[in-house]
Amino acid sequence: FRLRDDGARTMAWPSRTSKAWRELSVSILHEGLLKPLLGITDDKLDGRSHVDYTADQAEAVRLAREGRCQAAFLIAPTTTAELSAVVDGGELMPQKSTHFYPKMLDGLVWHRVPGA
Numbered sequence: 377f378r379l380r381d382d383g384a385r386t387m388a389w390p391s392r393t394s395k396a397w398r399e400l401s402v403s404i405l406h407e408g409l410l411k412p413l414l415g416i417t418d419d420k421l422d423g424r425s426h427v428d429y430t431a432d433q434a435e436a437v438r439l440a441r442e443g444r445c446q447a448a449f450l451i452a453p454t455t456t457a458e459l460s461a462v463v464d465g466g467e468l469m470p471q472k473s474t475h476f477y478p479k480m481l482d483g484l485v486w487h488r489v490p491g492a
Contacts, residue, residue: 379404388412396461401451402473409449421471431475 379387387408389398397403410416410427420426430436433450440448454473462469 379408394462394465394467396458396465397467397470400454400458400462400470400473402454402470405449405451406470418471429472 387398389407393403398407406421410421414426416426428445430439436448436450439445453475454469459469459474
């Protein structure tokens with residue numbers, strides 16, 4: 377998604393969002409289409425009651441073609457430059473805007489220290 381030059385000025389953006397945040401494909405999808413035109417609120421996004429996510433474009437298209445969903449929106453992945461521009465400004469990224477691999481492992485590691 378990309379906005380025309382006048383599109384960014386006419387949209388109802390969340391308060392205190394930067395130009396970098398507003399240029400993210402996922403921000404344009406959420407704030408320009410899902411919320412105002414389809415009535416899909418943040419609660420519905422959080423609950424995944426009206427929207428589901430997949431990082432696999434082929435799967436999204438297949439689900440739409442099979443009628444298992446009403447639409448599929450394919451957006452450009454967030455680049456590291458876009459991520460840096462948003463977080464360097466002290467903002468949080470929008471929901472489902474980052475999908476990087478390899479994922480960092482998390483968990484608890486125990487290591488016995490000899491003589492302790």
